[in-house]
Amino acid sequence: MTTPASEAPVSPRSEYEFGFHDDVEALVKLPKGLSREVVNTISDIKEEPEWMRKLRLKALDHFNARPMPEWGGDLSDIDFNDIHYYVRATDRDESAWEDVPDYIKDTYDKLGIPEAEKQGLLAGVGAQYDSEVVYHNIREDLEEKGVLFLGTDQALREYPDLVKEYFTTVIPPNDNKFAALNTAVWSGGSFIYVPPGVHVDIPLQAYFRINSEDMGQFERTLIIADEGSQIHYVEGCTAPIYSSDSLHSAVVEIICKAGSNVRYTTIQNWSNNVYNLVTKRATAYRDAVMTWVDGNLGSKLTMKYPAVYLMEPGAHGEVLSIASAGQGQQLDAGAKIVHAAPNTTSVITSKSLSMDGGRSSYRGLLKVYDGADGCRSNVRCDALMLDEHSRSDTYPVMEIDEKKVDIGHEATVSKVGDEQLFYLMARGLSEEEATKMIVNGFVEPIIKSLPLEYAVEMNRLIELQMEGSIG
Amino acid sequence: MTATPPLFEIDDLRVSVADKQIVNGLTLSLRPGEVHAIMGPNGSGKSTLANSLMGHPRYTVTGGDVRLQGESVAEMAPDERARAGLFLAFQYPTDIPGVSMINFLRRAMSARRGEEIPVREFRQVLNDVLGRLQMDEQFVRRYVNDGFSGGEKKRAEILQLGLLQPLVAVMDETDSGLDIDALRIVSEGINTFHSDDNAILLITHYQRILRYVQPDHVHVLIGGRIVESGDASLAEVLERDGYEPFMERTSEGVLTS
Ligand SMILES: Nc1ncnc2c1ncn2[C@@H]1O[C@H](COP(=O)(O)OP(=O)(O)OP(=O)(O)O)[C@@H](O)[C@H]1O
Numbered sequence: 001m002t003t004p005a006s007e008a009p010v011s012p013r014s015e016y017e018f019g020f021h022d023d024v025e026a027l028v029k030l031p032k033g034l035s036r037e038v039v040n041t042i043s044d045i046k047e048e049p050e051w052m053r054k055l056r057l058k059a060l061d062h063f064n065a066r067p068m069p070e071w072g073g074d075l076s077d078i079d080f081n082d083i084h085y086y087v088r089a090t091d092r093d094e095s096a097w098e099d100v101p102d103y104i105k106d107t108y109d110k111l112g113i114p115e116a117e118k119q120g121l122l123a124g125v126g127a128q129y130d131s132e133v134v135y136h137n138i139r140e141d142l143e144e145k146g147v148l149f150l151g152t153d154q155a156l157r158e159y160p161d162l163v164k165e166y167f168t169t170v171i172p173p174n175d176n177k178f179a180a181l182n183t184a185v186w187s188g189g190s191f192i193y194v195p196p197g198v199h200v201d202i203p204l205q206a207y208f209r210i211n212s213e214d215m216g217q218f219e220r221t222l223i224i225a226d227e228g229s230q231i232h233y234v235e236g237c238t239a240p241i242y243s244s245d246s247l248h249s250a251v252v253e254i255i256c257k258a259g260s261n262v263r264y265t266t267i268q269n270w271s272n273n274v275y276n277l278v279t280k281r282a283t284a285y286r287d288a289v290m291t292w293v294d295g296n297l298g299s300k301l302t303m304k305y306p307a308v309y310l311m312e313p314g315a316h317g318e319v320l321s322i323a324s325a326g327q328g329q330q331l332d333a334g335a336k337i338v339h340a341a342p343n344t345t346s347v348i349t350s351k352s353l354s355m356d357g358g359r360s361s362y363r364g365l366l367k368v369y370d371g372a373d374g375c376r377s378n379v380r381c382d383a384l385m386l387d388e389h390s391r392s393d394t395y396p397v398m399e400i401d402e403k404k405v406d407i408g409h410e411a412t413v414s415k416v417g418d419e420q421l422f423y424l425m426a427r428g429l430s431e432e433e434a435t436k437m438i439v440n441g442f443v444e445p446i447i448k449s450l451p452l453e454y455a456v457e458m459n460r461l462i463e464l465q466m467e468g469s470i471g
Numbered sequence: 472m473t474a475t476p477p478l479f480e481i482d483d484l485r486v487s488v489a490d491k492q493i494v495n496g497l498t499l500s501l502r503p504g505e506v507h508a509i510m511g512p513n514g515s516g517k518s519t520l521a522n523s524l525m526g527h528p529r530y531t532v533t534g535g536d537v538r539l540q541g542e543s544v545a546e547m548a549p550d551e552r553a554r555a556g557l558f559l560a561f562q563y564p565t566d567i568p569g570v571s572m573i574n575f576l577r578r579a580m581s582a583r584r585g586e587e588i589p590v591r592e593f594r595q596v597l598n599d600v601l602g603r604l605q606m607d608e609q610f611v612r613r614y615v616n617d618g619f620s621g622g623e624k625k626r627a628e629i630l631q632l633g634l635l636q637p638l639v640a641v642m643d644e645t646d647s648g649l650d651i652d653a654l655r656i657v658s659e660g661i662n663t664f665h666s667d668d669n670a671i672l673l674i675t676h677y678q679r680i681l682r683y684v685q686p687d688h689v690h691v692l693i694g695g696r697i698v699e700s701g702d703a704s705l706a707e708v709l710e711r712d713g714y715e716p717f718m719e720r721t722s723e724g725v726l727t728s
Pocket residue numbers: 488489491493511512513514515516517518519520529562
C-alpha cells in the first residue's frame with residue numbers, strides 16, 4: 001500500500017546509535033592471527049593453571065581440523081588471520097564504578113548502563129570491554145548468601161576447582177568449529193554460582209562491548225544454578241561501526257540442577273559489521289526450568305540456536321526468540337531442545353522479522369530420544385516480511401524417536417497484510433504507524449516476557465530499525 | 472424541499488477489481504442527518520463500493536468522483552479519508568494479533584482528532600460507549616478482532632463508530648450474524664451516533680435492522696448500479712418479492728459487461 005507522495009513521511013535512514021567508538025590505545029593488543037603462540041600468550045597473560053592451557057591448545061587443534069560450516073549463513077568472508085584475538089584496554093576488573101577508566105565509563109554512560117544499577121533495578125552488573133571484564137559488582141546481601149558473580153577469568157583465579165568441575169561439561173571443546181575457537185582463545189564472560197535454595201529476585205546483568213577494530217570477542221559464560229535456586233541473567237551487546245568486520249563468538253554454558261529456575265535474556269544489538277556466532281546451551285535436571293529469551297537485532301550475520309538438554313524427568317525448557325533483520329543483515333537464529341528423559345516439556349516461540357532487504361530465518365531442532373515417553377513440546381515459529389525484497393524462512397527440524405509424546409507444531413511465513421494495513425489506515429493511522437503497530441503486535445508474545453525496561457528497549461530498537469525501511 | 476448542501480456525494484462512480492468492472496456508474500447523495508440503505512443480492516458490488524469509498528488499494532476507481540463536504544477524496548489515502556471524517560464498518564473486520572484494542576482505539580481516536588487524546592478523557596469516553604453497547608471493560612484488553620465471535624466483531628465496529636464520531640459512516644452488513652439482542656444493541660449504537668450533522672450509508676440484506684434504524688431512502692443495487700430508489704417501504708417490497716422483479720432492469724448490459 002502506498003501513501004500519496006504529498007503525505008509520504010520523509011524518515012531519515014536510521015542510524016546505528018551505538019556506532020561511536022573510543023579513540024584509545026589498548027594496553028595490550030596481540031598481533032592479528034591465530035596460532036599456538038597466540039593461544040599460549042593469552043594463557044600466559046592470564047597466568048592460568050596448566051589444565052586450562054592444555055584445554056585451549058586441544059581446542060585449537062579441533063578448530064583447525066574442522067571445516068567451516070556450509071549451512072546457515074555465508075562465512076567465507078571471515079579471515080581468521082585478520083583478527084586480533086586479544087585486546088585489553090585496562091589492567092583491572094573493578095568492583096567500584098568510580099575506578100573504571102573514564103573513557104570506558106563514558107561509553108557505558110552513553111549506553112545508559114550505570115543508570116539501571118543506580119536505580120536498583122539490578123542485583124549485579126558486569127561489563128566487558130573488548131577482551132576483558134572491566135567491572136563487576138553484586139549486591140551485598142546476595143554476596144552474603146554465597147552467590148558468586150564475577151568475570152570468568154577472575155573465577156578461574158579465585159575458584160579454580162569450581163570452574164574446572166563444570167567448564168566444557170555442557171559444550172565440549174569439539175562441539176562445533178566456533179565453540180572450539182572460543183575454547184582456544186576465550187577471555188572474559190561472566191561466572192555465576194547460585195547456592196542451593198537461593199533466589200535472586202531481580203536480574204544480574206552484563207554488558208558486552210567491542211571497541212577495537214578487527215577484533216574478536218570470545219567471552220565465556222558459565223552459570224551454575226544449584227538445587228532449588230533461581231536466577232535471571234540479562235546481557236546486552238553493542239559495537240562501533242567500522243569498515244571492516246569484527247567477530248563475536250561466545251560460548252555460554254548453563255547447568256540447571258534439580259528444581260532450579262534459570263532465565264537467560266539477551267538483547268543483542270551489534271553493529272552491522274559483526275559476525276555473531278554463538279553457542280549457548282543449558283542442561284536441565286529433575287524439575288528444573290530453563291528459559292532462553294533471545295532478542296537479536298544487529299550484526300552482519302548471526303548464527304545462534306540456544307539449546308536446552310532436558311536430562312531428567314520433570315525438566316522444562318523454553319526458548320523465546322525474536323530476530324529482526326534489516327539491510328545487509330542475515331539473522332539465522334532459532335532453538336534446539338533435546339528431550340533426553342521421560343516426562344519433560346518444552347516450548348519454542350520464535351518470531352522473525354525482515355525488512356529493507358534483510359534476511360531472517362528460524363532454524364530449530366526438536367529431538368526426543370527413544371524412551372523419553374510422556375514428553376510434551378510445542379513449537380511455534382512465525383516470520384513476517386515488511387516488503388517484497390526481504391526474506392524470511394523457517395527450517396524446523398523434528399527428530400522424534402519415541403511414540404508416546406505430544407508434539408504441537410505451527411509455522412507461518414507472511415507479509416505485513418494489506419488487509420491489516422487497510423484496516424488500521426481506515427481508522428486514521430498513517431501507513432508508518434500502522435506498520436509499526438502490526439510489527440509490535442507480531443513480536444508482542446516475546447516482548448511481554450521481557451522485564452519491563454528491556455521490553456521498552458526492544459520495542460524502541462525495532463522501531464528504530466523500521467524507520468530506515470518504511471517511507 | 473431543503474437546500475442543505477450534500478454532505479457526501481458519490482458521482483457516477485466506476486470501480487474495478489482484478490480487472491473486472493464491478494461498480495458501473497453509481498450516483499448517490501447524502502445530506503446531513505440522512506440514513507440511506509443499500510440492498511442488493513450477493514455479489515452485486517456492495518462491499519466493492521464500500522471498500523473503494525474508503526480507498527482500499529485493491530479497488531481501482533476507473534471513473535467518477537467521491538466528495539466529502541464538497542471536497543474530492545479521490546486522491547486521499549485511506550488514513551486521510553478517515554481523518555477527514557469517513558468511516559467504514561467492515562463486513563469482515565481483520566484481526567491484528569498482539570495489538571490490544573485499547574491501544575488501537577486510543578491511537579485511532581488521536582489520529583481522528585489530530586492530537587493526542589488525554590488518557591483520562593479517553594477512558595471516560597471509552598467507558599461511556601462500552602456501557603452503551605453493553606460490552607465488558609475487559610473486552611478492550613483483547614487483541615484487535617483476534618478470536619472475536621462474529622457478533623463481537625460487529626459490536627467492536629460500532630464501538631469504533633461511537634468513538635471516532637465520523638461525518639459519514641458506511642456500514643457494510645453490520646447486522647449480519649447478530650442475534651436478536653445484539654441486533655437491537657448495535658442498532659441503538661448506530662442511532663445514538665446518528666445526528667443531524669452526520670449521515671449513514673447502511674448496506675444490508677435484511678429489512679429487520681431497518682425497523683430499528685429508519686432509512687430516509689432505500690436503494691436497490693444490482694450489477695454495480697442503483698436500479699431503484701424509494702422510501703422505507705421499498706425494503707418491505709424487497710423482503711416480500713425478492714430481487715427478481717428488479718433484475719430485468721439490468722438488461723441494458725450492465726451485469727454482463
Ligand atoms: N479482490 C477481488 N478479486 C476478484 N474479484 C472480486 C474481488 N472483490 C470482489 N470481487 C468480485 O466482485 C463482485 C462483487 O463483490 P462484492 O464483495 O462487492 O459483493 P457484495 O455485494 O458485497 O456481496 P455480499 O452480499 O456477498 O457481501 C463479486 O463477483 C466478487 O467475486
